[in-house]
Amino acid sequence: MPTFSFQQVDVFSSQPMRGNPLAVVVGADQLTDAEMQAFANWTNLSETTFLLKPTVPEAHYRVRIFTPIQELPFAGHPTLGSAHVWLSQAENPPEGEVVQECGAGLVRIRRDGQRLAFAAPPLRRSGAVEEALVEKIAAGLGVARTTIEDANWIDNGPDWIGVLLPSRAYVLAVRPDFSILAGTRVGIAGRFSPEADGDEALFEVRAFSNRGTEDPVTGSLNAGLAQWLIGSGIAPESYVAAQGTVLGRAGRVHVDKVGGDIWVGGEVATCISGTVTL
Template sequence: MSRTVPFKQVDVFTSTPYKGNPVAIVNCWDLDESTIEQSTLQSIAVWTNLSETTFLFKPTNEKCDYKVRIFTPKAELEFAGHPTLGTCHAYLEFSGRKNVEKIYQECALGAVELTIKDKKLSFKGVKTDVVSISSDLTQEYTKCVTAPLVTEPILAEVGPHWVVALVEDNKTCFDMEIDYELMTKVAAKHGTTGMIIAGKFPDSEKYEMRAFAPAAGVVEDPVCGSGALALARYLQEVKKFDSSYEFEISQGGRLGRQGEIKAAITHSEGSIGYHIGGQCISVVNNGEFLI
């Protein structure tokens, strides 16, 4: 028997409608998750035709406020960045909760801590591993981009598995072209998500970033939270910061967007944390989905 459930569409990493990265959030709070076929959730994600669609459920982890399942048009993900922020924003609106500073999200990767401050949401990375990659994989990914890389690519496993590298500067990053067909083959061959390329603005703690995941059905992600997390982890690996470091990321200009991401690498009591945040705005409210 079909039922209707509430639905929102949230623009993430922007305060200006239609300039960030949209995510669809289907509120399944009042449904028994075990009664919903995965194929149904996947079909909805295909139909919305967004990079990600999420489904909000009651948590099974008593320490968490809600549970989210995240789908691309091709598959379910353990974790993704902009859907995490967008889902938290939607959850706060759906639930009517106000004046909260911390929210804990349950997802396939584990419990994700989110902070709410000054109308901005941020999440703390749960998985932030880096892996050196073979020279063959480095060469294969290098052939996918027209701009020369100025740092050695490294694989950052943050949920998605991103190959990350830097180019000379922000303009080089913005202007470069990609061989999407080749990158699709390389990513599929090695089981990686795709590639994050960034270039620093001169005399500024700001980076232009682009995210490519054609093998996952996302040729270029307009504004990518997990990619920003991978970049933060990569910068720590390359630059070896011994104290906390904050920087900004702009993304999406090539796609007509103006995404703005806040990133922080924190050093505290021998532990390093990686935090990614920005603003969200609901652009579709009071919708309903048949499920």
């Protein structure tokens, strides 16, 4: 059985084991779809990625992203974690941006000191969420419908729905009923109160997957939230979002709008490095 270079990294935290873990298999071109899916199921992480040779000259590498049950065209923390691993393996890494090829197309990644950041991909679906679905989400979050200040489709590969709650306290108090939310990806956000919460971040974010779990720190959700919240004037063009608090994590997602691009970034730390036999 072939052996591959392997790393497990922690994304969106300067403190190891306080962000979102990602498994990365390097040089996985000979693996079949079924083998990739089986390994992702075995790791049981929110995502596992496989680095392959690009199929277009504009890209430096290609990545395939798998949850334990399906392949995703794009996801945020796998993008940054995969770029971190690719850069650690590259013989001649580029001076400027890194270009990743994935199911959603080409994604640009830049380095900013210790942080990596990706350019948020275009939303596949945006706009208001139908009222019946908002009412279902309110029930699934265990909040009154009137508590939801706004809801928007922010689908950038994963079909996220963004929900704005009145404050960070409301976000932290949510106890989701996944039997009601089943099949729906919901991300919630609420603003920090400087007096009660400090000024380390502007928003608290939580992500509830369509498979009945809470994700520790979520790049694709934060990218979609940024496009929505900045575009609607709710958020400034530069801010920090906190995520993972309820799960004992300390995720920090840095958002910056530069020109026409929204960059979503964070730090990445390698926790495990070695080989895997598949």
